[in-house]
Amino acid sequence: MDNAYGSLASWVYHVDKPIGRSFGDIEFYLSRLKGIGGPILEPAVGNGRFLIPLLEAGHVVHGFDASPHMLEVCKKEVSRRNLPDNVSKKNFEDFVYSEKFSAVVMPAGSIQLIKSPIACLDFLKRLKVCLSETGKVILDIDSLSFMLDYGPESRMWSLGEDMLTLTESRVKTSYLHQTTVSQLRYEHWSSGNLVSSELEVFSLRFWGVFEFKSLLHEAGFNDVSVTLDYKRPFSMSDSDATLGEVITFEASS
Ligand SMILES: C[S@@+](CC[C@H](N)C(=O)[O-])C[C@H]1O[C@@H](n2cnc3c(N)ncnc32)[C@H](O)[C@@H]1O
Numbered sequence: 001m002d003n004a005y006g007s008l009a010s011w012v013y014h015v016d017k018p019i020g021r022s023f024g025d026i027e028f029y030l031s032r033l034k035g036i037g038g039p040i041l042e043p044a045v046g047n048g049r050f051l052i053p054l055l056e057a058g059h060v061v062h063g064f065d066a067s068p069h070m071l072e073v074c075k076k077e078v079s080r081r082n083l084p085d086n087v088s089k090k091n092f093e094d095f096v097y098s099e100k101f102s103a104v105v106m107p108a109g110s111i112q113l114i115k116s117p118i119a120c121l122d123f124l125k126r127l128k129v130c131l132s133e134t135g136k137v138i139l140d141i142d143s144l145s146f147m148l149d150y151g152p153e154s155r156m157w158s159l160g161e162d163m164l165t166l167t168e169s170r171v172k173t174s175y176l177h178q179t180t181v182s183q184l185r186y187e188h189w190s191s192g193n194l195v196s197s198e199l200e201v202f203s204l205r206f207w208g209v210f211e212f213k214s215l216l217h218e219a220g221f222n223d224v225s226v227t228l229d230y231k232r233p234f235s236m237s238d239s240d241a242t243l244g245e246v247i248t249f250e251a252s253s
Contacts, residue, residue: 002115002181002200002201002202002203003113003200003201003202003203004067004200005046005065005066005067005069005070005200006067006198007069008164008186008187008196008197008198009067009069009184009198009200010047010067010070010072010073011069011073011164011188012157012166012186013073014047014073015157016155017046017047017049018047018049019047019049019052019053020049020053021049022053023107023108023230023246024229024230024246025107025230026053026107027230028230028248029050029105029107030053030057032138032250033103033105036102036103037102038060038100038101038102038132039059039061039062039099039101039102040061040062040101040102040103040104040105041061041062041063041064041105041130042061042062042063042064042104042105042106043063043064043090043092043095043106043110044064044065044066044092044106044108044110044113045065045071045074045087046065046067046070046108046110048063048073048074048077048078048087050107050108051078051087052077055078055081055083055084056083060084061086062086062087062097062099062101063088064088064089064090064091065087066089066090066092068089071087071088071089092113092114092119092123093119101130101131101132101135102132102134102135102136103131103135103136103137103138104130104136104137104138104139105137105138106137106138106139106140107140108140109140109141109142109204109246111123112141112204112206112207113204114205115177115179115203115204115205116205117215120205121215121219124137124215124216124219124221125219125220127219128220128221128253133253134253136250136251136252136253137216137250138248138249139249140246140248141212141246141247141249142206142245143244143245143247144206144208145243145245146206146245147173147175147178147180150170150173152167152169152170153167153168154166154167154168161191162188162190163188163189163190164187164188164189165186165187166184166185166186166187168184168185169182169183170182171183171201177205178205178206179204179206180206182202182203183199183200183201183202185197185198186198209226209234209236209247210236212249213236216251220253222251222252222253223250223251223252224249224251225250225251226247226249226250227247227248227250228243228244228246228248229244229245229246230248232244234247
């Protein structure tokens with residue numbers, strides 16, 4: 001399965017992006033969620049990096065994720081802090097909730113893990129069903145420039161005797177489908193000996209700003225606004241704007 005986030009991948013994610021590690025997203029989303037009284041949903045909650053600061057700010061937050069390994073880390077971190085655990089195993093493809101949410105949040109480009117545009121449209125339509133009449137969605141995508149960013153890239157994390165490594169190599173880039181496929185090789189070393197390794201196939205779909213805005217409209221969302229790098233509001237008529245690394249969409253249901 002692509003984008004499986006197995007046990008080593010989840011360990012590396014938690015070391016590299018621990019609870020509260022912000023890319024500017026936590027502060028930005030919290031400011032946008034001010035005044036929201038009802039529950040919030042975070043699909044692809046991961047280790048809880050983003051969910052836990054929202055809970056600590058007093059929001060009621062539900063989350064789901066497909067990876068049991070990520071969920072295990074998230075649940076441990078939630079329980080260590082005595083916070084309410086509303087996190088469960090569900091997939092983008094078939095999640096359902098009976099309650100209505102006041103907001104859906106999806107930072108870190110998680111929506112790009114949905115490769116097919118049809119599946120992404122279906123996902124957005126189902127998100128809309130989960131929202132209250134006055135609800136809103138806030139989500140990020142990475143700029144198209146990341147499509148050109150070829151590896152291989154190697155990273156490592158030292159944890160006393162233990163060392164975690166990640167080698168990322170691009171396997172395929174489709175400019176037609178705006179997708180990339182990379183091989184992620186995770187390794188756990190202890191005192192110089194290889195303990196375990198894990199290979200993941202990591203697939204992403206990239207979107208243009210106008211294209212994604214149109215997709216949100218097609219899914220039934222209104223009042224779509226765009227912010228670049230959590231700082232600069234962007235309108236399609238702004239011909240002087242420079243490309244941001246992160247593009248955030250906000251839309252009402
Ligand atoms: C980049 S991490 C984001 C974690 C967290 N939202 C954050 O901001 O740090 C992406 C998450 O998407 C989850 N994921 C991947 N495919 C999924 C799917 N089909 N359904 C639900 N979650 C999925 C992965 O398990 C992983 O935890």
